[in-house]
Amino acid sequence: MAALIEAIDVKRKTLFEHEDIPYYCMEADVSSPTARGGQTLVRLKMRNLLTNAVFEKSFKAGEKFKEPDLETVEATYLYGDADGYHFLDQQSFETLTLTEGMVGNALDFLIDGLLIQLNKYNGNPIGLELPIFVDLTVTQTEPGLSGSSQSGSVTKVATLETGLEIRVPLFIKEGEKVKVSTETREFAGRA
Template identity: 65%
Template sequence: MAALIDAIDVKRKMYFEFENAPFLCLDFEISTPTARGGQTLVRLKMRNLLTRAVFDKTFKAGEKFKVPDLETVEASYLYSDTDGSYFLDQTTFETISLSADKLGDALGFLLEGVIVQLDKFNGNPIGIQLPQQVELKVQYTEPGVRGNTASGAVTKSAKLETGIEIQVPFFVKEGESIKVNTETREFAGRA
């Protein structure tokens, strides 16, 4: 029998299973009633790991959730085609395929050979966790013009080798490698 978690014990960044799907708790709020006999309620902001949907739901404190059968393995990105993206499990050396809807916008940060954490639910791949930062080369950006800071805009748009566009400081040049924060999609420094 799977272990059970009480709703009141669910905390931020904790995984739990609800309606046969794995969820990640993003935030929680406990409301205790002031009247006698009132029930303690737990409001969870949660992400469905299969659909990536985020929503709020309120539960009674005593409701129970199963601990999901989640496994995270190291995998390296190989390539993408019209059928999906392919990763190589670093332990078993098996090739794992993920469809575009399971990757979301993560594809914009993937280069061949990048190591990611691949999540599996009940043995099936459901998504990836990117590293905090990735190194990407600037494919195109306007040259920085000296004195172009009067408007307060000290950044410019840059297209990176994977096709995504981010704002970079005006001193960044075409062909330069930069670090990009994968969570915020922001410039994190020179590589």
């Protein structure tokens, strides 16, 4: 049986299960009672790992939560179609499918063969984590000015192979690979 976690012990970044749904704790605030006989309450800001919905809820300090059956596996992006987005589990070589809602904004970075971390709950895929940087090819951009001395501070718009548009320095040309931060969605250097 999975270990139980008391509400008072839930801290920031804790994973727990409430009403058969896995949650990630974003903030925890303990409020002690001022009156005698009052109960200590724990207010949690939590994210539902299945829907990504964020909300706050208060619990009594003694309430218990189960540890969720979460697992992270390495997977490679294969392709997307009407059924969803397909990934190859690197351990079991099983094809796992995520819906567009599960993939979310990661679509801007998914290219064939990209290695990602796939999250599973009770053995079923529920979401993914991208690497910090992804190398993408520039498919369209304006020609830069040759001999520009301010090449580091002046930028132009570039469209990448996934359709994502970012700002790049003037010296970047079509066909070049660039390193893009998946967190900030900004140019991070040549690949």
